[in-house]
Amino acid sequence: MSISKNNKMRKIIITIILVLLVLPFVRADMISRGQRYIQIENKILNVDDYSDYVFISVCKLGDEIAPYQGIKVIDKDNILPYYKFCSVSVYAIKKSDFDTDIIENPHENRNKIIEYLTSSKTKEVISGIRTSKVISDSSTVKSIENTYIIDLTQIKSQPDEQITERNILLLLSYIILPIISLLAIVILLRRRKCSY
């Protein structure tokens, strides 16, 4: 009886330890307390320079193209937002080679799309675009705007310009508060020295 009780206890303890060990890793899609998401705006400045081309954006998860996350035609300058884990790539396709049928149903045409995007008809011009970012609650960053200038001869992985909008009040408090504190410490130490 006592052996079976001991075994039961052991099993419970092992289960608790396993749950505690695994728990931090099963947060998967959740955002931790003290963190928040910010949208990253991505703009292409010279879409109009390539009037005979169509530009589309596709999500990549790891190295794999994930058409089911949506293929979006860049009609204005903005690259539309994607699922947070997506690394977005922009492809340039000659209007004459542009196959609207394939991109219309990405769920059914998954393999066709991958084949199409890796063919010579399409050119990857930007890679590794993030459309959102997890930042700490303590961060002064309010928003990020990336701008790209497309060059058909290369794949850009970095924006040509990045504008970061910050919470000025928070930023100032991070600078002013330590200064005030340091001044107070110096005054306090000086007074103490004088009184000795």
Add this chain to the structure above:
Amino acid sequence: MLLLILFLITVILEFIVYSLFIRKDFKNLIIYSMLITLFTYPLANLSLEFINQIFIIEFFVFLIEIFLIKNLLNVSYKKSILISFIANLITFLPILFFSVF
């Protein structure tokens, strides 16, 4: 709001650690813990914007606090190193707790 809560928790925890080592002058100790935290906490947050390595930042906070504790609490370097180490170890726990759960 979370920033303010973490700041207050840090002040209280640092005060407890200082009190355990010094065991007198408690009124001044709370002022010292407030001043020290007011100096290091915003700087640590600011540094996080550029260096995304919390452990490196925490190490620098530990170093800075050694000098501040030594001078404000009027203790030896040996003791200030120990106080700073324990205080930072303890104040780091709420940050880890909030980031994990």
